[in-house]
Amino acid sequence: MVVIWEEDMRLNSMEKTMPLKFYFIHVLAAGHMIPLCDIATLFASRGHHVTIITTPSNALTLRKSLPSHPFLRLHTVQFPSQEVALDLPDGIEVTDADQLGKVFHATTTLQTPIQNFVEENPPDCIVADFLFLWVDDLAKNLKIPRLAFNGFSLFTICVLQSSHYPNSLLPHPITLNASPPKELPEFFDKMLETELRSYGLIVNNFAELDGEEYIRYYEKTTGHKAWHLGPVSLISRTPEEKAERGMKSVVSIHECVSWLDSKAENSVVYICFGSLCHFPDKQLYEIACGIEASGHGFIWVVPEKKGKEKERQEEKEKWMPEGFEERNAEKGMVIRGWAPQLVILNHRAVGAFLSHCGWNSIVEAVSGGVPMITWPVHGEQFYNEKLISEVRGIGVEVGAAEWRGTGFGEREMLVCRDSIERGVRRIMDGGDEAQEVRRRAQGYGEKAREAVREGGSSHNNLTALIHDLTRLRDAKLISS
Ligand SMILES: *[C@@H]1O[C@H](CO)[C@@H](O)[C@H](O)[C@H]1NC(C)=O
Numbered sequence: 001m002v003v004i005w006e007e008d009m010r011l012n013s014m015e016k017t018m019p020l021k022f023y024f025i026h027v028l029a030a031g032h033m034i035p036l037c038d039i040a041t042l043f044a045s046r047g048h049h050v051t052i053i054t055t056p057s058n059a060l061t062l063r064k065s066l067p068s069h070p071f072l073r074l075h076t077v078q079f080p081s082q083e084v085a086l087d088l089p090d091g092i093e094v095t096d097a098d099q100l101g102k103v104f105h106a107t108t109t110l111q112t113p114i115q116n117f118v119e120e121n122p123p124d125c126i127v128a129d130f131l132f133l134w135v136d137d138l139a140k141n142l143k144i145p146r147l148a149f150n151g152f153s154l155f156t157i158c159v160l161q162s163s164h165y166p167n168s169l170l171p172h173p174i175t176l177n178a179s180p181p182k183e184l185p186e187f188f189d190k191m192l193e194t195e196l197r198s199y200g201l202i203v204n205n206f207a208e209l210d211g212e213e214y215i216r217y218y219e220k221t222t223g224h225k226a227w228h229l230g231p232v233s234l235i236s237r238t239p240e241e242k243a244e245r246g247m248k249s250v251v252s253i254h255e256c257v258s259w260l261d262s263k264a265e266n267s268v269v270y271i272c273f274g275s276l277c278h279f280p281d282k283q284l285y286e287i288a289c290g291i292e293a294s295g296h297g298f299i300w301v302v303p304e305k306k307g308k309e310k311e312r313q314e315e316k317e318k319w320m321p322e323g324f325e326e327r328n329a330e331k332g333m334v335i336r337g338w339a340p341q342l343v344i345l346n347h348r349a350v351g352a353f354l355s356h357c358g359w360n361s362i363v364e365a366v367s368g369g370v371p372m373i374t375w376p377v378h379g380e381q382f383y384n385e386k387l388i389s390e391v392r393g394i395g396v397e398v399g400a401a402e403w404r405g406t407g408f409g410e411r412e413m414l415v416c417r418d419s420i421e422r423g424v425r426r427i428m429d430g431g432d433e434a435q436e437v438r439r440r441a442q443g444y445g446e447k448a449r450e451a452v453r454e455g456g457s458s459h460n461n462l463t464a465l466i467h468d469l470t471r472l473r474d475a476k477l478i479s480s
Helices: 004-017 030-045 056-065 082-087 097-109 111-120 133-140 153-166 185-196 211-223 239-243 253-261 280-296 313-318 341-345 360-368 379-389 417-428 432-452 457-479
Strands: 023-024 050-053 072-076 126-127 146-149 200-203 226-228 266-270 298-300 332-336 351-356 372-374 396-397
Touching: 023 030, 023 266, 023 417, 030 050, 030 056, 030 126, 030 146, 030 360, 030 457, 050 056, 050 111, 056 072, 056 239, 097 111, 111 133, 111 432, 126 133, 126 200, 133 146, 153 185, 153 200, 153 211, 153 226, 153 379, 211 226, 211 253, 253 341, 266 280, 266 341, 280 298, 280 417, 313 332, 341 351, 341 360, 351 360, 351 417, 360 432, 372 379, 372 417, 379 396, 396 432, 432 457
Parallel strands: 023 050, 023 126, 050 072, 126 146, 146 200, 200 226, 266 298, 266 351, 298 332, 351 372, 372 396
Antiparallel strands: none
């Protein structure tokens, strides 16, 4: 009895005095890097010592966009192979599928330098993106807990895994609008298998959006734990940090905000398909026609190479109807490159978000209380769509039915201008359905902000996680 009591005392006092040491390893693609580095900031803000392991060019981006914090530092490792480093674009911008392949290749060549660094000076906990499959062995050898992160919602993970648990019914019947490319299920299975070998999963979402029913389903079927720590986009930042989140924006915040300030509340559709999805010209043309026909205001983000100054008129007309920009000079803004998405989604003039349903975009829209028009393209986006449209009722579907292997290249099916116009009007024209969807979206926006406040669900999940990790570390210290 006495011994236990003494141990407890010792544990309690250590929890208060000794910060944990965390290493974070992110992959070199914006969609993965941003939320994971934001999560790193969360641990630092609770007084723990956090090191993000990154490459020199990404370190430059991160220094500008991450909130500065005394307990948050960056450690850079060089690419061991010059070839890989030189071929990669600056920072994290990826503009075609070929480069995406190189980024994944780079992920494997970083193994040795990262591993050496970690082994020399092991942390109390390691957090790595799921693409670094080898971190599992590294953590096991060092006997430190590993937290898994894959950037997905828990809802999506539950649906993905549901076929392995035929005896447990998912909380809702889910039927996707397309079937995945044939290599995808195998990829997901491998990822989930590695994830389940971790100490637990961290999720950039809040419990209310995934829903208690999915949290309980996940625990019951897998016996694994998941902590909801998001939405991480709500971490407070200066306007400059907000604008540079991810990459340098091509428009100034000021330009964007003053343009939006001149528009009526909920009168602008924000259209953006993320950093890894580039539509062919024919599809962009349909988007231009659809949005123009809807008659609503818009901000439309297109890939940077779509708009170099020197772009010849004939080139332009392949993806934009003649005179489109001139006719819509008042109503619309076309942004070529990286846009300050957080600033846009949080402006009162923005009334809907036409989105590829990448998870980061979704949480950012939900946090801003903005209803969505869903247009999934690749990865796990067709699952995300269902959470937004059918399960939570905070968006409508545009009717995309082609699930691609990547976001690049030609496609077999276009989403036609009529479907785009119809999708936009369903939310932007008003009416009963639109009002309901907007009311619910705003409700989830409130819940998101509550979740990260002291006493909110994500705040509490983080406290619980830190508590678990501290106990684990201290038990190890005592036994050694
Ligand atoms: C996270 O918070 C939710 C909502 O309060 C709760 O149901 C869940 O059990 C928590 N998760 C963990 C791992 O503590």
